[in-house]
Amino acid sequence: MTRSEFRKDIVSGDWILVAGGLKKKPNFFAKAPKKIKISKKGCPFENVKEGHKLILSSEFAKVVLNKFPILTPRKVCPIPLSEAPYEKMAGVGFQELVITPDHSRSLGDMMKEEILSVLEAYLSRYQALKKEKCIEYILIFHNHGPSAGATVPHPHSQILALPIIPLDVERSLSGSASYFKKYSRCVHCAILKKELRNKKRIIYKNKDFIAIAPYASHVSFETRLYPLKHGSNFEEMSQAEKENFADMMRAVFAKLKNGMNNPDYNFFIHTAPVKADHVKHYHWHLEILPRTNIWGGVELGTGTEVIKMPPEESAKILREART
Numbered sequence: 311m312t313r314s315e316f317r318k319d320i321v322s323g324d325w326i327l328v329a330g331g332l333k334k335k336p337n338f339f340a341k342a343p344k345k346i347k348i349s350k351k352g353c354p355f356e357n358v359k360e361g362h363k364l365i366l367s368s369e370f371a372k373v374v375l376n377k378f379p380i381l382t383p384r385k386v387c388p389i390p391l392s393e394a395p396y397e398k399m400a401g402v403g404f405q406e407l408v409i410t411p412d413h414s415r416s417l418g419d420m421m422k423e424e425i426l427s428v429l430e431a432y433l434s435r436y437q438a439l440k441k442e443k444c445i446e447y448i449l450i451f452h453n454h455g456p457s458a459g460a461t462v463p464h465p466h467s468q469i470l471a472l473p474i475i476p477l478d479v480e481r482s483l484s485g486s487a488s489y490f491k492k493y494s495r496c497v498h499c500a501i502l503k504k505e506l507r508n509k510k511r512i513i514y515k516n517k518d519f520i521a522i523a524p525y526a527s528h529v530s531f532e533t534r535l536y537p538l539k540h541g542s543n544f545e546e547m548s549q550a551e552k553e554n555f556a557d558m559m560r561a562v563f564a565k566l567k568n569g570m571n572n573p574d575y576n577f578f579i580h581t582a583p584v585k586a587d588h589v590k591h592y593h594w595h596l597e598i599l600p601r602t603n604i605w606g607g608v609e610l611g612t613g614t615e616v617i618k619m620p621p622e623e624s625a626k627i628l629r630e631a632r633t
């Protein structure tokens with residue numbers, strides 16, 4: 311690609327700017343200065359039994375209540391209150407942490423069995439929290455590295471059960487719904503069909519899942535993991551699919567670590583809202599957003615980065631990186 315181009319994200323409707331023909335490749339692989347250094351000795355996740363309420367425990371994953379929650383569990387569902395012209399609602403919800411045993415072993419270092427344990431913890435808590443009556447959306451996410459907002463370096467994921475549907479999810483749902491109305495098919499299935507045929511943006515694939523660099527990536531090296539078979543609900547994986555998703559996560563996080571010199575990143579799972587089962591137009595997925603850039607005015611004002619490396623090139627680097 312020699313000239314820059316705008317690409318449209320057909321789900322959200324966002325326009326992304328992919329820069330082309332850079333004389334010098336930006337150094338995506340340089341490590342950001344690490345500010346937070348918490349040694350194993352001072353780490354709050356070394357002995358989770360002390361000071362944390364333990365919810366679930368398996369060989370490679372423990373689930374605990376967040377000790378400093380921003381949301382509080384309550385029996386009564388919050389209702390929007392007017393404070394004209396504003397509106398507000400009580401901060402009701404659940405916040406849990408999924409912690410792996412080793413202080414310095416991140417997802418990119420783990421074996422499939424360890425990742426499977428983490429995945430099973432996500433699924434089991436998702437299913438339990440789904441039964442809470444005030445919950446509309448459950449967000450599972452993970453921050454890796456200080457520039458991605460990880461305040462404790464010990465690897466951990468977070469589960470946030472919310473009484474609302476977040477705006478980003480809402481936009482993605484309504485974009486998918488309007489595509490379905492127009493073309494009678496799932497927009498994500500249409501994207502995957504194109505990517506499977508085109509092959510340029512495929513990073514990794516196994517029997518049930520595929521990892522791609524999205525055509526209209528919102529950040530450089532964005533990576534998305536999708537089930538190949540249509541499904542809107544993350545929590546409904548079969549045993550074989552769990553195994554293959556663990557294999558997929560292991561391979562992709564190892565590739566990020568080896569191919570990009572262990573970048574900071576965030577990832578989250580986007581799935582259908584808890585009260586929307588088996589939606590024809592929505593297709594669950596896991597989004598990984600490496601932190602290759604500090605967001606300034608352009609990024610914050612537009613909601614996207616200028617993509618300095620075309621997704622076709624970042625896919626090639628990650629496809630060829632060691633697993």
Ligand SMILES: [Zn+2]
Nearest residue numbers: 353356413464
């Ligand atoms: Zn630790």
Ligand SMILES: [Zn+2]
Nearest residue numbers: 496499540593
């Ligand atoms: Zn689909």
